[in-house]
Amino acid sequence: MTESPPPRRRWITPTIPARFVRELTDRLPLAADTLRRIHQRAGIDPRLLEADEPRVAPIAYRRLQRLAVGAAGDEFLGHLARPVPPGTTAELLRLLAHMPSTGHAIDGIARMIRVFDGAPPWRIDLPEGPAGPVRLHLTPRNAVQADALLMVHLILLGLIHVIGWLAGEAPPLRRVMLPDRFAALAAESAFLFGRPVEHGAMPGGLEFGPGSFALPVTARPDGAGAFTRRLVELMTQPTAPAGTEAALRHLLAATRPYAGLSETAAARALGLSRATLARRLASSGMSFRLVRDELRRDLACSLLRRTELSLADIAERLGFSEPSAFQRAFRQWTGQPPARWRRLNR
Structure with a gap:
């Protein structure tokens, strides 16, 4: 008697929760017909976004994000006090590629956000010894930012991928801390961050391994444009673990x-x-x-x-x-x- 072959493993493409898709545009000053048009071009039926259950394919989500940024002229999708003109991120990354270390670069990102928001986006706790972790805690400016799910993901995932690009390798991520309201999306968060996440009564944050902000920057300025174009795609894929x-x-x-x-x-x-x-x-x-x-x-x-x-x-x-x-x-x-x-x- 021969054994039956094992069932084939099914690979399911992860999808994006409807709330994230809604938050892409609900803070942008766009007319109803403009919203309808960009949803149609992205291949998203607006009726699906009226409830939390439906989900959207990543390719449609990424297309909608690019269209929304272009229509509103704001790379941060209305989450900051002032619009961030398209091209700002690429220009910032070109400047960061001239920094001597990842710590200097992260400080540069915080300064840029502060220019458009009037407040620092995070607080950093540096280690006391060489083997201690580096902790980054988000500091929302107001209740609207504190309530946004998308904004937390945009900042934390963006930081992880930017540090990886600047240093040429993924930073060793030890902990991901998200607000309690993310608990219902624990599976999605674990997929995106590449590890289980913790939930609690805090705005959100990350804990990196020692030296994450002391690595020399090896990225070339002329690669900033290509990396910026890939950033939206990277933030809908699993974060690679560090070995x-x-x-x-x-x-x-x-x-x-x-x-x-x-x-x-x-x-x-x-x-x-x-x-x-x-x-x-x-x-x-x-x-x-x-x-x-x-x-x-x-x-x-x-x-x-x-x-x-x-x-x-x-x-x-x-x-x-x-x-x-x-x-x-x-x-x-x-x-x-x-x-x-x-x-x-x-």
Whole structure:
């Protein structure tokens, strides 16, 4: 007797709750005929949005968001005090790509939102030690922002993907904290954030692994436009989890001097033995020394290109005892002395 083959696994494309679709346009000053027209072009029957049960395909949701931004001339869909003109996000990302670290870039995003909203969008709690988490807490300006489901997702998911683009890798996300009113959408939130979420009496926030805001920015300014166009799509897909290598990179980025932990201390901070850490890194063709050297190289290049710091100051940040030791290491990393590399890459 032969065994019957196992049933095929069905892959179901996730859909968007009707409330999110309504919130795309319900704060925009659009006439009824304009709303009807953009719903029709997006392929959405407005009658489906009258109740919470119906759901919309992601492609229609993304199309509606682009049409709504174009019709209203507001990239934040009416959630801020003043409209954010189309193209602002792409221009901001081009500027952020010149920042030396992800922390500077996140501060730049907060400043931009404050220009259009008159209030800071979040509060950041920095860790006391190198192995501590970085916590970001939303600070809604008024009751309308506090009640919006879409706004919370737009900001938190957008931050995760922007940090990943700037640093070239997904940030290690430890916790996602959402208001109690999100509990009914727990499955959708877990899908989008790539992990189970916590609910409570708070406006919402994120907890990142150590060093998430200390990584050097490696994104190129000329890639900002393409990334901005993909951002709407990315925020309707699962957030990629960060593995051991990414967690190690963020941990080393949080130490002072930069990447200054030993392999044993880093393994302990990650809750691993030294052998386990080495084995996991080796499975992706990496080693502790390679990760540490890549971090130092990337930060050195970022500081040389984007700041006026002297070679002695950069050497001190990277933990070299003498500028000459830094110059020898940099030549090994890039094949050029740092002064010449700076002249060619400013």
